[in-house]
Amino acid sequence: MGAFDEGRFNVELENGVNLGGCVELGFEEDPETVAIEDSVKILLQGLGEDVNREGLRKTPLRVAKALREGTRGYRQRVNDIVQGALFPEAGLETGIGHAGGAGGIVIVRDLDLFSYCECCLLPFQVKCHVGYVPSGQRVVGLSKLSRVADVFAKRLQDPQRLADEVCSALHSGIKPTGVAVVLQCLHIHFPNFESAFFDLNHQGWVKMLFTSGAGVFEDDKADIWGDFRSLLKFRGINFEKTCPRDSSYKCWCPSQAISKMGPANSGMVSAVASIIRSLGEDPLRNELLETPTRFVKWLMNFKNCDLEMKLNGFVLGRMDALRPNVNIGHLDEDIHSELNLSFWSQCEHHLLPFHGVVHIGYIRTEGVNPIRKTILQSIVHFHGFKLQVQERLTRQIAETASSLLGGDVMVVVEANHTCMISRGIEKFGSNTATVAVLGRFSTDLASREKFMQSIPNFPTARE
Structure with missing residues (x-):
């Protein structure tokens, strides 16, 4: 599991956010876009394809646009998203109890997100549930919870780190009594060419639950978690399937068990590393070291042959x-x-x-x-x-x-x-x-x- 980069995260909080963080129209000439296009051409040629044939001529640009849009979170920060959306609301500041929502909690459920798995570069789906207990007589605009979650989802991610980053951002940004995040994640489990013929019971998805808490939610056995879980029970969530924090990779990404297919094409591996670098990541980061090789081995399932x-x-x-x-x-x-x-x-x-x-x-x-x-x-x-x-x-x-x-x-x-x-x-x-x-x-x-x-x-x- 990738470690939470607290230093980088704190810099983002201090520097604020660029709210115009979506990919700009007409960005085709950006150096990053051109670099990704060149790398995609190398991948297509490695698959035995003609990059000039109809249907593939614009594929490098389409891939570059999709990847840059899907990782726009690297060009966004989180501070101003919430700072401009805190509203005064009198609460129970004295006596026993908390104000807001049911039992003190405000919950936004069923936020649909997607992210790219940093282990294999395939997209995975997320159903995100965010809850917080207000403090200081202030509440946050509910749409901002979704926007903060989306900033961190639009990066190469590990689900546990995604939950931790969203939780920490909200806890630092709105300073509530506590924040809880629950992620229902689905990762496509794509068979290789050989196993597809012989494994008739292949399961096409890996489904896992990831949680993170801060403040009164930091202890996952705290009573306040009972309220949170009760308000999610109608969503069919089974908390018994929560992935242990210390084994996220092992129980999550199917590429960890990728079959041995011999050495990967070095030119294609270098091309994938270049794509990762162009997206704003460091391909030498420990969690990304083997990602280019895994992606190339997976991609070679689709090599053009007779x-x-x-x-x-x-x-x-x-x-x-x-x-x-x-x-x-x-x-x-x-x-x-x-x-x-x-x-x-x-x-x-x-x-x-x-x-x-x-x-x-x-x-x-x-x-x-x-x-x-x-x-x-x-x-x-x-x-x-x-x-x-x-x-x-x-x-x-x-x-x-x-x-x-x-x-x-x-x-x-x-x-x-x-x-x-x-x-x-x-x-x-x-x-x-x-x-x-x-x-x-x-x-x-x-x-x-x-x-x-x-x-x-x-x-x-x-x-």
């Missing part, structure tokens, strides 16, 4: 007919379906992961046997593990399945894109669906409707 040749050999070697006891969905005597085939991919526009499920329906024609679910899952993985866009992925799966199933195929892909949360739009919980129809499905409305109705009605995000 997947079509591999796919043909893989499928032809497994095209045995189904045994009678194999379970496959039947919508009627002709329409078959395979639902909820998992997929993992990498957006070629922003170099950020997207993932979800694929549903395949097909009309069985005479002389064509149904094929095993494992083969359809393999088709999905083969097309998923490369730089992609969801529309192309849907079409490629449909075309490949059609060549094996007789031509009448419908494919629905439901996906969650991390680029939808880790850029300026920050649309948490959004989901994208794409559809491809071939053969009779393109003209037979009844068949399309029947297949659509068979698709489970549940979200693929954050579950």
